[in-house]
Structure formats: C-alpha cells, structure tokens
Amino acid sequence: MSRPVVAVTRRVFPEGLAVFEGRAEVRTNDADVALDADGLAKHAAGAQVLLTTADTPVTDALLAQLPDLKLIANIAVGYNNIDVAAATRRGILVTNTPDVLTEATADMAWALLMAAGRRVSESEQWLRDGKWTAWAFDLWLGADYHGTRLGIIGMGRIGRAIARRAHGFGMEVVYHNRRPLPIGEHGATWVTREELLRTCDHVVLVVPYSAESHHLIGAPELASMKPTAVLVNIGRGGVVDDAALAAALASGKLAAAGLDVFEGEPKVHPDLLAQPRAVLTPHIGSATPRTRRAMLGLAVDNVIDWLDGKAPRCTVNADALPVETSTPQRG
Structure with a gap:
C-alpha cells in the first residue's frame, strides 16, 4: 500500500x-x-x-x-x-x-519591554542619523523598571515565565485571567483587568486571539492606562486595536509600545510604522x-x-x- x-x-x-x-x-x-x-x-x-x-x-x-x-x-x-x-x-x-517556546518568547517580551521603554530603537536611529553631537543630562530619558508595577494579561506558561523574570527586577507583578490561579511560582497577584490597566507602569499581553479577545485593548482601555506606561503585545495580532494604539502614542496618552504581532500581518498599520515610540518586530518571539x-x-x-x-x-x-x-x- x-x-x-x-x-x-x-x-x-x-x-x-x-x-x-x-x-x-x-x-x-x-x-x-x-x-x-x-x-x-x-x-x-x-x-x-x-x-x-x-x-x-x-x-x-x-x-x-x-x-x-x-x-x-x-x-x-x-x-x-x-x-x-x-x-x-x-x-x-x-x-x-x-x-x-515558552522561555524564548518570554525573553522576547522583555526585549520589547526594555527596548520600548528605554527608547533603544528611537535613540539608535537618532545616533545613526548623525544627530549625536553632544551629551546632555536629560538626553533620551526612558522608563524605570526596578521597583515598578508590571501587569500581565494572560497568565499561562509564557505569562508565568515573564513574571519570574520580573522578580529579578524587583517589580511588583499583577495579572489578569478570567479566574485567579492557585498561588504558585509566579508570585503574582490577580486583579481585575480595569485595575491592571489603570495602575500598572508596564503591561504585557500574552493572550491568544479569538472573537472574545478581538480588540481586547482598544481606545477606551488605552485611555485608562498611565500616560507613562509601556504596552507590549506578544500574544496575537487583533488583540490590540493597532490604529487606536498608534493614535494613543501620537497623542502622548501612552509612552511607548513593543509589538511582535499585528492585525493582518505581515501588513502593519501605516500609523504604527510612522510611530517612533513603537518598537516593531516581525513575529519573531520564538525565533531562536x-x-x-x-x-x-x-x-x-x-x-x-x-x-x-x-x-x-x-x-x-x-x-x-x-x-x-x-x-x-x-x-
């Protein structure tokens, strides 16, 4: 046969x-x-x-x-x-x-979080463009991480791996799932999604895409976040309203974002491409x-x-x- x-x-x-x-x-x-x-x-x-x-x-x-x-x-x-x-x-x-792919993807979440908050891509391009002619005390000020509050939406395997890394930064970690997890190695506290968005300095999304999670983070949710906050999406495209995110970055309602996934990828919303405060990578979270x-x-x-x-x-x-x-x- x-x-x-x-x-x-x-x-x-x-x-x-x-x-x-x-x-x-x-x-x-x-x-x-x-x-x-x-x-x-x-x-x-x-x-x-x-x-x-x-x-x-x-x-x-x-x-x-x-x-x-x-x-x-x-x-x-x-x-x-x-x-x-x-x-x-x-x-x-x-x-x-x-x-x-848990550990590699968790590492990528941190790469995006650090790069976006510390303005790595933005300042590197400025340097490459020959604009660095002198040092200044307030040059390229970025986000703090040690001692800040990290929120994780989607506390599965990857979310828990991100939380473990956060403890090394001395961060307080909170998370939101549909229901709280048993207390365990993640060392994080369950809160409502509304509280997480409102109080966290950094937010990481590790949510699979579904009809229920479509535009889970849209204009109202972005407006509820701190204007100094950094948002990272390593879950799936469509969980974030990319147009609303670009608008929030452009208006200063959000400090920075790091995205490895996009709606309609490999196409990326042109407004996001125009945003220097967005660090964008082509869905490479597991690419080792x-x-x-x-x-x-x-x-x-x-x-x-x-x-x-x-x-x-x-x-x-x-x-x-x-x-x-x-x-x-x-x-």
Missing part, C-alpha cells in the same frame, strides 16, 4: 523531517512562498497530514477540498490560523507545540535556532504518534475522532 503523505506548507529545517524516511511521503514547499487557498489545496491534495506554520490559514473551505486529511500539525502554540471547529466536524485532529528546532521536533512527534496509532501528545481537539479510526493504512 502507498505510504501516507505529509504536506509541509513552509520551508523548515530539512533534518527535522528525516524521521519520516521510509514511513511517509514528505511533500515540501521548497520555494517557501506563502501559498494562497488554491495553492494550498493543490499542494496538500491527497495528503493525510498537513504540517503547517502559524502564518498558513487552514479554513473550512480548504478542508472541504482535502477529503483525505486526518491530521493538522501546527508548528506553533497558537492555532487561530486553523478553523478547529471545522476540522473537528470533519474528524480531523489538530495539534500544536506548547511549552517548547534551539526553540524553532524544538517546535518542529514536537510537531513531528505529534505526527509520528499518529502514524503509530497513538493519540498525538499535544492534541487540541481530542474529540475529533477515536484514535484508532484516524490511523492511516500502512503497507
């Missing part, structure tokens, strides 16, 4: 796919171009597994064209690029890659060699579990199918 087909939507480390040799036919996207809906349908035609990245939209319309598909292995912890409900209706399992290899490795492990007739270790929608009926025929 023919081997199952694993369609890979973007270029990944080729050595990470070597484990499939002799077990599955691997169909790669060597040109590494972002495939449109028609291109994805052609690329994945006849495949049982889609190994994909967070920039690839897997819609109900696409799934309707892939009747052989049994597993979508997302190389990301988030999976808002996939219509999970549609996949579940069609008996398609969805997996993700939690934990392995060790972390990206670990993400690919975990996604591949999910596929191998399925090939072996086991429940994938990081299944998002375990109720999609009984595992035994999702196992491909092998010969």
Whole structure:
C-alpha cells in the first residue's frame, strides 16, 4: 500500500523531517512562498497530514477540498490560523507545540519591554542619523523598571515565565485571567483587568486571539492606562486595536509600545510604522535556532504518534475522532 503523505506548507529545517524516511511521503514547499487557498489545496491534495506554520490559514473551505486529511500539525502554540471547529466536524485532529517556546518568547517580551521603554530603537536611529553631537543630562530619558508595577494579561506558561523574570527586577507583578490561579511560582497577584490597566507602569499581553479577545485593548482601555506606561503585545495580532494604539502614542496618552504581532500581518498599520515610540518586530518571539528546532521536533512527534496509532501528545481537539479510526493504512 502507498505510504501516507505529509504536506509541509513552509520551508523548515530539512533534518527535522528525516524521521519520516521510509514511513511517509514528505511533500515540501521548497520555494517557501506563502501559498494562497488554491495553492494550498493543490499542494496538500491527497495528503493525510498537513504540517503547517502559524502564518498558513487552514479554513473550512480548504478542508472541504482535502477529503483525505486526518491530521493538522501546527508548528506553533497558537492555532487561530486553523478553523478547529471545522476540522473537528470533519474528524480531523489538530495539534500544536506548547511549552517548547515558552522561555524564548518570554525573553522576547522583555526585549520589547526594555527596548520600548528605554527608547533603544528611537535613540539608535537618532545616533545613526548623525544627530549625536553632544551629551546632555536629560538626553533620551526612558522608563524605570526596578521597583515598578508590571501587569500581565494572560497568565499561562509564557505569562508565568515573564513574571519570574520580573522578580529579578524587583517589580511588583499583577495579572489578569478570567479566574485567579492557585498561588504558585509566579508570585503574582490577580486583579481585575480595569485595575491592571489603570495602575500598572508596564503591561504585557500574552493572550491568544479569538472573537472574545478581538480588540481586547482598544481606545477606551488605552485611555485608562498611565500616560507613562509601556504596552507590549506578544500574544496575537487583533488583540490590540493597532490604529487606536498608534493614535494613543501620537497623542502622548501612552509612552511607548513593543509589538511582535499585528492585525493582518505581515501588513502593519501605516500609523504604527510612522510611530517612533513603537518598537516593531516581525513575529519573531520564538525565533531562536534551539526553540524553532524544538517546535518542529514536537510537531513531528505529534505526527509520528499518529502514524503509530497513538493519540498525538499535544492534541487540541481530542474529540475529533477515536484514535484508532484516524490511523492511516500502512503497507
């Protein structure tokens, strides 16, 4: 019998796919171009597994064209690029890659927080433009961190890792989830979202995107924050109203922002691009060699579990199918 087909939507480390040799036919996207809906349908035609990245939209319309598909292995912890409900209706399992990117993404949150608050990008550009002709006592004053109050909205694995780092700065850490967490290693205090926004010197968003979290931070929320505050978003684009954020920065209602995710990325709102007090990075929160290899490795492990007739270790929608009926025929 023919081997199952694993369609890979973007270029990944080729050595990470070597484990499939002799077990599955691997169909790669060597040109590494972002495939449109028609291109994805052609690329994945006849495949049982889609190994994909967070920039690839897997819609109900696409799934309707892939009747052989049994597993979508997302190389990301988030999976808002996939219509999970549609996949579940069609008996398609969805997996993700939690934990392995926690520390790298928490580091990135701090990189953005420090760069935005201490005006690193802004002052570097000023220096590169040849404007540094003399030192001044009040030159490029930025934000304090030691002894200030940090608010984290979304206290999952990454949020807790950010909180651990904050204690090294002697910061008071508060957080908001829908419900308080048991007291633990994070050493943070639950507060309402309104109190967090109103009282914190720095706010970090680590929230997945959903209809419920769309524009969680918009003009009213930004107006409630301290004008000296720094906002960082490493969750997902769409959680922040980017146009409202740009307006708040332009008017001085907010001191600075650091963003790794955007609405409609890779496009970025032009008003944000024009804001010198916004530090902008192209969704690179997990972009270290060790972390990206670990993400690919975990996604591949999910596929191998399925090939072996086991429940994938990081299944998002375990109720999609009984595992035994999702196992491909092998010969």
